[in-house]
Amino acid sequence: MDVREGGVEVAVPDARDGASEGAGDDVFYNPTQELNRDVTVAVLRAYREREPRVDSYLDAMAASGIRGVRAAAEGYDVTCADVDADAVALARENLARNDLDGEAVERDVNALLYDCERVFDVVDLDPFGTPIPFADAAFANARNLVCVTATDTAPLCGAHQRSGIRKYATLPQNTDYHPEMGLRVLLSALIRTAARYDKAAVPILSHATRHYARVYLELDARATRADGLIDDLGYVHHCEDCLRRTHEYGLVAHPPETCDACGGDRLLTAGPIYLGSVRDREFVRGVADAVGEEMGEAAHAERLLDALEAELDTPTHYDQHRLCKQWSRSAPAMDDFLADLCDAGFAATRAHYSGTSFKTDATVPEIREATADADAD
Numbered sequence: 001m002d003v004r005e006g007g008v009e010v011a012v013p014d015a016r017d018g019a020s021e022g023a024g025d026d027v028f029y030n031p032t033q034e035l036n037r038d039v040t041v042a043v044l045r046a047y048r049e050r051e052p053r054v055d056s057y058l059d060a061m062a063a064s065g066i067r068g069v070r071a072a073a074e075g076y077d078v079t080c081a082d083v084d085a086d087a088v089a090l091a092r093e094n095l096a097r098n099d100l101d102g103e104a105v106e107r108d109v110n111a112l113l114y115d116c117e118r119v120f121d122v123v124d125l126d127p128f129g130t131p132i133p134f135a136d137a138a139f140a141n142a143r144n145l146v147c148v149t150a151t152d153t154a155p156l157c158g159a160h161q162r163s164g165i166r167k168y169a170t171l172p173q174n175t176d177y178h179p180e181m182g183l184r185v186l187l188s189a190l191i192r193t194a195a196r197y198d199k200a201a202v203p204i205l206s207h208a209t210r211h212y213a214r215v216y217l218e219l220d221a222r223a224t225r226a227d228g229l230i231d232d233l234g235y236v237h238h239c240e241d242c243l244r245r246t247h248e249y250g251l252v253a254h255p256p257e258t259c260d261a262c263g264g265d266r267l268l269t270a271g272p273i274y275l276g277s278v279r280d281r282e283f284v285r286g287v288a289d290a291v292g293e294e295m296g297e298a299a300h301a302e303r304l305l306d307a308l309e310a311e312l313d314t315p316t317h318y319d320q321h322r323l324c325k326q327w328s329r330s331a332p333a334m335d336d337f338l339a340d341l342c343d344a345g346f347a348a349t350r351a352h353y354s355g356t357s358f359k360t361d362a363t364v365p366e367i368r369e370a371t372a373d374a375d376a377d
Helices: 031-050 066-073 085-097 109-115 132-141 153-157 161-168 178-195 223-231 281-290 298-310 320-326 334-343 364-370 372-376
Strands: 002-005 008-011 056-059 077-082 103-106 120-125 142-150 200-209 212-220 233-239 245-249 267-274 348-350 357-360
Touching: 002 031, 002 066, 008 066, 008 085, 031 066, 031 120, 031 142, 031 200, 031 212, 031 281, 031 298, 056 066, 056 109, 066 077, 066 085, 066 120, 077 085, 085 103, 109 120, 109 132, 120 132, 132 142, 132 178, 142 178, 153 161, 153 178, 153 212, 161 178, 178 200, 178 212, 178 223, 178 233, 178 267, 200 223, 200 281, 200 298, 223 233, 281 298, 298 348, 320 364, 334 348, 334 357, 334 364, 364 372
Parallel strands: 056 077, 056 120, 077 103, 120 142
Antiparallel strands: 002 008, 142 212, 200 212, 233 245, 233 267, 348 357
């Protein structure tokens, strides 16, 4: 079948909702990842404004080649790589049918990156499952930007904890804020991987959407910058009784024995996770400006990017509905709820991945008190 997306037309052998490109034995196209690809194209446009010399782009797991084709349509010198001969042939065909230059090669991406004499300005990893087996090669051989998708959200957020420990060398915990947990576990692992090569992998845009996490990491060759990112790693301590959460920086955890708010001993500690900002606000605004009308998910992308630009940097969020249920209240409109927090002197924003999630610097008792008037009304 033929699919038109973002101004290009590609042939795809299948389209299965909920599947991921490259999964299984067949090559197929995943329509649910169109938002991911639209944001990627907007990032590529905005990044050229930031660094005009970027030129080469590696689509490391090409599958149908749609991601590489769209990058080529933006003027990038594209290489599509895949271990599947049918995928390579299809990617080559889709480049040709759009009259775009670029090559498709049948190579394992790790072998390609280590063997290739060239260094790619942008390396895009979009595997089925965890990207960790490909991270070393990407950070060792990319020049400017590494883009990474992870679809194994259960290990990332702690639902499959032992798998998360094995893959990401971090202790994840399954909490209410599992999208945030997964995103920061992924960033922690990637930052530590890049640091082994004395490189800083600086998050300039990151989001958790649907069944995946997606991060864009700008590389800085200064070891001191890498040290700074390592200093932004640390631990979150979470009380399962009163929902209080605190965090501490550093690679050595000091978990409390009891909650200093309620005295409970049902505490979870997660880490080391990344505690710093997951994006560069100015760059996110540039990406939002680069979203085009030809994109099928343009409206969704703009809402996502607007939320990301405004979002607080706190490493956890609260769920409004859970809090209100715990307090035996009905949940008011989120805008009114957040306005009450801000009027009480706290910072508060929506979280980008859920309509009922919000971030704030207020504690649970402070949230309850600040929003009590709305409940009374």
